[in-house]
Amino acid sequence: MINHLKFAAAVTAAALALATPVVAQDASPQAGGTLNVVIQPEPPGLMIGLIQNGPTQMVAGDIYESLLRYDFNFEPQGQLAESWTISDDGKTYTFKLRDGVKFHDGTPFTSADVKFSMDVFLREAHSRTRTYMQHVESVETPDPLTVVFNLKQPFGPFLGIFEPGTAPMIPKHIYEGTDFASNPANNTPIGTGPFKFEKWVKGSYIHLVKNQDYYMEGKPYVDEIYYHVIPDAASRAVAYETGKVDVLPGGSIENFDVPRIRELDNTCITDKGWEFFGPLSWIWINMNNKPLDDVKVRRAMMHALDRQFARDALWNGLGNVATGPLSSSTRFHAADTPDISYDPEKARALLAESSYDGETIRLLGLPYGETWQRWAEAVKQNLTEIGMNVELVPSDVAGWNQKISDRDFDLAFTYLYQYGDPALGVSRTYMSSNAAPGSPWNNVANYQNPEIDRMFDEAALMANPEDRRAAYKKIQDQIVSDVPNLWLLELGFPTISRCNIKNPVSTALGVNDGFRDVWIEAN
Amino acid sequence: MRDFWKRFRHNRGAVIGLVILAVVIATAIAAPFLFPQSPWKMVQRPFLPPFTQEGLPLGTDALGRDVLSGLAHGAYVSLLVGLVSTIVALAIGVPVGALAGYFVGRTDDALMRFTEFFQTIPSFALAIVLLAIFQPSLVFVIIAIAIVSWPPVARLVRGEVLSLRTREFVEAASLSGLSNSQIILRHVLPNALPPIIVLASLMVAQAILLESSLSFLGLGDPNIMSWGYMIGAARTVIRTAWWLSFLPGMAILLTVLALNLIGEGLNDALNPRLTRRSE
Numbered sequence: 011m012i013n014h015l016k017f018a019a020a021v022t023a024a025a026l027a028l029a030t031p032v033v034a035q036d037a038s039p040q041a042g043g044t045l046n047v048v049i050q051p052e053p054p055g056l057m058i059g060l061i062q063n064g065p066t067q068m069v070a071g072d073i074y075e076s077l078l079r080y081d082f083n084f085e086p087q088g089q090l091a092e093s094w095t096i097s098d099d100g101k102t103y104t105f106k107l108r109d110g111v112k113f114h115d116g117t118p119f120t121s122a123d124v125k126f127s128m129d130v131f132l133r134e135a136h137s138r139t140r141t142y143m144q145h146v147e148s149v150e151t152p153d154p155l156t157v158v159f160n161l162k163q164p165f166g167p168f169l170g171i172f173e174p175g176t177a178p179m180i181p182k183h184i185y186e187g188t189d190f191a192s193n194p195a196n197n198t199p200i201g202t203g204p205f206k207f208e209k210w211v212k213g214s215y216i217h218l219v220k221n222q223d224y225y226m227e228g229k230p231y232v233d234e235i236y237y238h239v240i241p242d243a244a245s246r247a248v249a250y251e252t253g254k255v256d257v258l259p260g261g262s263i264e265n266f267d268v269p270r271i272r273e274l275d276n277t278c279i280t281d282k283g284w285e286f287f288g289p290l291s292w293i294w295i296n297m298n299n300k301p302l303d304d305v306k307v308r309r310a311m312m313h314a315l316d317r318q319f320a321r322d323a324l325w326n327g328l329g330n331v332a333t334g335p336l337s338s339s340t341r342f343h344a345a346d347t348p349d350i351s352y353d354p355e356k357a358r359a360l361l362a363e364s365s366y367d368g369e370t371i372r373l374l375g376l377p378y379g380e381t382w383q384r385w386a387e388a389v390k391q392n393l394t395e396i397g398m399n400v401e402l403v404p405s406d407v408a409g410w411n412q413k414i415s416d417r418d419f420d421l422a423f424t425y426l427y428q429y430g431d432p433a434l435g436v437s438r439t440y441m442s443s444n445a446a447p448g449s450p451w452n453n454v455a456n457y458q459n460p461e462i463d464r465m466f467d468e469a470a471l472m473a474n475p476e477d478r479r480a481a482y483k484k485i486q487d488q489i490v491s492d493v494p495n496l497w498l499l500e501l502g503f504p505t506i507s508r509c510n511i512k513n514p515v516s517t518a519l520g521v522n523d524g525f526r527d528v529w530i531e532a533n
Numbered sequence: 534m535r536d537f538w539k540r541f542r543h544n545r546g547a548v549i550g551l552v553i554l555a556v557v558i559a560t561a562i563a564a565p566f567l568f569p570q571s572p573w574k575m576v577q578r579p580f581l582p583p584f585t586q587e588g589l590p591l592g593t594d595a596l597g598r599d600v601l602s603g604l605a606h607g608a609y610v611s612l613l614v615g616l617v618s619t620i621v622a623l624a625i626g627v628p629v630g631a632l633a634g635y636f637v638g639r640t641d642d643a644l645m646r647f648t649e650f651f652q653t654i655p656s657f658a659l660a661i662v663l664l665a666i667f668q669p670s671l672v673f674v675i676i677a678i679a680i681v682s683w684p685p686v687a688r689l690v691r692g693e694v695l696s697l698r699t700r701e702f703v704e705a706a707s708l709s710g711l712s713n714s715q716i717i718l719r720h721v722l723p724n725a726l727p728p729i730i731v732l733a734s735l736m737v738a739q740a741i742l743l744e745s746s747l748s749f750l751g752l753g754d755p756n757i758m759s760w761g762y763m764i765g766a767a768r769t770v771i772r773t774a775w776w777l778s779f780l781p782g783m784a785i786l787l788t789v790l791a792l793n794l795i796g797e798g799l800n801d802a803l804n805p806r807l808t809r810r811s812e
Contacts, residue, residue, distance in 0.1 A: 266595075266769050266770050269773075270772065323579045323596060324595075324596075375755075380766070380769045383751070384595055384766065388575065390573070394573070401756055402755040404751070
């Protein structure tokens, strides 16, 4: 998680939401060509089972695969699994695997690899997957092409975890019985994906080549992929302008460069491909400190923020104004939560009724570049205008982590991923059991509401999606009226690419799901 | 005094510098009255170019804040930082230099090695390190600038005092039974003053530049609108809104230039013989 957010740190891009067709319908795919992509920052490694930060997943998404992939509405599609069934009680998931799938070294992929990956490797090495697997009683492999997951109790989001970042399929024959972290194969990752690892020149590029034996007829279309490491944001923009790279994943260039790059010839932009992550920004309110424990003060602050302005002026109009704790791309998002819109009059009135008495409120900005700095200034000004005294506290990334972990702040910017389901990426922010100081990613605000705790626990274990929807609606209404955080924007991270590169983004994970379907139209 | 002014006036550049500085000082003093609203207030849509909107002659920045108001309030910050940090630097440098120059020997060695210790570190790098250790607030910015700018003062004062301490009037004072501190304060330092004044005027300019550079790098006080901050915030949009960096840049340029011109004029006025010789 930490790594995810760090990567997202680098991500400060945006643009207009354009209706660029994501799936090309006009022509039939052409094979061949080289894809040049920016990778930022350089990943620490490519073994996705061990390292889960953003850039690792972007490259590893080509090398490793999971059982499923997800379209923009989170409808699961078969990847390594051909079909799947869920028992009526929601406790047994049976996957039928594709026949004839081979790892890059030629070894066949079977249900034993699935069991090894989920039950052994990821349970040990992948902290997020480990918590999901706590719901799994046992994994059975009745035959080489069948896998059965027996759950202890129904776990609503279970079918949503089979993407390459959470549940990559790892070759059992290479890793079984070894020390996973020090296995030399980590340097030459082997998966079942459409591209094979070829070469990594540290500080320069990562080279992948087409998997000639890929099990999907005709795919992948592209012969090779170069991921270019270019440490400076301005240089990355120039690399696109000069034609060195053809794909700029979300966050490759600075926000303010997006309008200029967007105007270049043969340039397409899409804000799709982030639905799964649903990056949502907000301001933590430290409820340990007076007068922030007063809900009226918090509501006043919420109504004081001109978030539409922040979206238009700082994010170039990309993204959406948040309605509450769930991003609108996350499952069970409710749009009709209590009103938290910009209303300075109401904010002033609420503040007058509240226990606020001129205290200086310390606002900690996010040290992730210019956009965030301007944003902190704008928020400070918004709050000043309803009559609060706000002081900006400067910090670097390490200082920010430290201050948030120690709860040494009054207000603090942040943003986190939601992983498509409130039970996977939202409840951690609001559960009282997750509020201990020491982590900058848990319930930092120290929001304590036993009713919310109970409802989150119950909603995660419901088998029926409609029951879950109703439960999460109640949760959202309650949290929004308690205002433990000041929700800002659902961040928009545009992927920019040459228009003759087709399908750069085709799932809810975007470029992190690999370039299986990408093809290059010859000019 | 009249002679002084006559000689100063003789240097036309210095007079121009004085006029510019007077304008900057007047702006700084008048800023809270001319622009009673906070310079952080977002008043119009962002990126309004100059001379397109009545009431906002220099347009707005990335958040729709009034650029002219920012420049006016920034003038106050720049001058404040320049003056206060120079005074602090003088308060450190003058005593160190005077003691080293007057007592010579071991005192001199000890104080000068200490001074050199600061001089060997590039001043800007040292200022960055100091601010990284402290919380970047206005007070610490001033302290950091003072800490990196006192060594030249100490060296200058030491040199002056070294040459003065052997003069007859100092020996006479010594023979008449005055204490060391009285001699230093009443007889030596007043005679060392002219070069210190010239140096101080240049130090103010240097301090303004340092503060701007630090703010440009984001190491300034984030709660204070300064010229360096304005340039730093605008550099990212320099290709689309160049005036946002250009205007505060011009303000810094003019102010620093004015102070340098004044320094030159002061030098002429305070060291008349030196000037005539060079003519």
